[in-house]
Amino acid sequence: MTNLPNTLNLINYAFVLFFGITASLCLADISFRKHRKTYLLSYLCFGIGQVIFYLVLGENRLYQWYPLLIHLPLILLIYFGLKKSIYVSMVAVLSAYLMCTPRKWVGTFVSSFFDYDPLIADAATIIVTLPLLFLVVKYMAPHIIKLKHENKTILTLFLLLPLSYYILEYAFTVYTDLMYTGGPVIIDFMDSFLVLLYFILSILTIEFSSQRNQAERENLLLNTAAAQAQKEIAQLSLADKKSSIYRHDLRHHLHFLQECIRENQLEQAMQYMKEICDDLDKIPVKKYCQDKALNLILSSYLEKATEQNIQTIVSVTATDFSRFQIPDLCSLLANALENAIHSCAEITDPNARYIRLKIYEKNHQLCINMANSYGKEPVFENDIPISHCAGHGIGVQSMISVVEKYHGIYGFFASTGEFRFQTTL
Incomplete structure (x- = not known):
């Protein structure tokens, strides 16, 4: 039983990696049927790198170096190896990371009934991985794929939300613990930032919609x-x-x-x-x-x-x-x-x-x-x-x-x- 927490933790990391790679490639319009080798080699190479890093430097270092170890190489793979635009590559990977949040929340929510037992949290996140991945591939990917037909302005606008979340998540929970120890200052900052971001996105969306409607009327x-x-x-x-x-x-x-x-x-x-x-x-x-x-x-x-x-x-x-x-x-x-x-x-x-x-x-x-x-x-x-x-x-x-x-x-x-x-x- 003493090795069970470590075992579940490793399995959880494997499922995280599987979820992230699969979701990223699907959101970038890279189908499994046509790129089966790409999927399998990505699982293998990233998996070996993650295991080595975990065993040599430990879980905390792995968590901190994840952007350079997994996220950035995955963006470069989609951009250079699979010939997608840099906007599509970043949107795909960051959106996949964003969708890991519900997965983590389910584990935390279930474990809250068992005094936040980490074993229960890991087990719940592992169980919810495949159903959540199915929802992402089935219902989210078809809409994200359509972004490849949009101009750079629309892509930048869509990229703004997952990129902002990614930066804040690592700044406040990975590299520091300000999210948990910063108190009202950090909480108010997060609230203010979300409100400000919402209004910026809303204003830009309305403006682009108005321009598109004007173009349609002129046409x-x-x-x-x-x-x-x-x-x-x-x-x-x-x-x-x-x-x-x-x-x-x-x-x-x-x-x-x-x-x-x-x-x-x-x-x-x-x-x-x-x-x-x-x-x-x-x-x-x-x-x-x-x-x-x-x-x-x-x-x-x-x-x-x-x-x-x-x-x-x-x-x-x-x-x-x-x-x-x-x-x-x-x-x-x-x-x-x-x-x-x-x-x-x-x-x-x-x-x-x-x-x-x-x-x-x-x-x-x-x-x-x-x-x-x-x-x-x-x-x-x-x-x-x-x-x-x-x-x-x-x-x-x-x-x-x-x-x-x-x-x-x-x-x-x-x-x-x-x-x-x-x-x-």
Whole structure:
């Protein structure tokens, strides 16, 4: 029985080593199936080194030299030998060390019922090793592995917590006993440090999340603008094609009119000219504002509205668009008009369909007011109209992105059958 404590202690160290190596390699996305030799050689080499160090210098020295004997070589093995990044290598090893804490706590907790008997503590930690390792490999590793796709900033942020814990653990429990003898000063320091670290990580996480959301909104805006541009290019091409046809046929028209005048068939000539004018009026490029791109957008969508028997009333008195990127305004108006046309088209009574658009300047700001009738009651979430239909709802997000880009304000309203969109940029 006298050798039982030493035996359990040695077994516990073996299980610690097995747990740490396995968890570190798994968290670094090094599978056992593909790297079986690496696992076995790591167990063997680190195990022999640990046993020699334990027998020659004793347990206390082993505990103090563990970072240089086990942790650092394991990081270097993953970095140089297995070609992982230094961030992934450090995160893997330090996270594995961090997960040893629950293992140690279980031993302490169980032994507390037996007057903190070290034999009970070692036995409990040995027993809990494999179940805890299973949880780490099964549920923790798949998420840590995804860090290899992140940039250095995210990896540094994630590394901050296990690295801080590692330094404090060795500073206060291994190289000194301040954690147990330092009293309120050390306890308050630990509390303050954890609170400070929590707020730092929270602030940085929120900032990175905000940047990512902004990038996603900008990407959404670009995709929507690109799709919108394709629609407008097609519309412009159609108008240009019709104009080209009339220019090409102008010689034939003039020749026909010349023959009518020569034969004194004035009435037939007048009728022919009227038909030509009617056809020219159907080319969907009307002038609503001075900017050509905006005018094309308005002309295109208002023509679509007319085709669906939607009454349109448009007033554009604003003239200065120099502060804006025209593609942004085109995207904003195109999405607003497209949504309005879609809402009006759901009304069965054509006489109840209407769109009113007013674009004007006030106090050196651009104001856009749009109102349209609707047949189906819109659904709002946080004062934003939403749609659960496939392909819908993206336009509103694109509109909001444009307004926020220019630090403007916006509002969506619906009451008594009328939907209104207002913004000031």
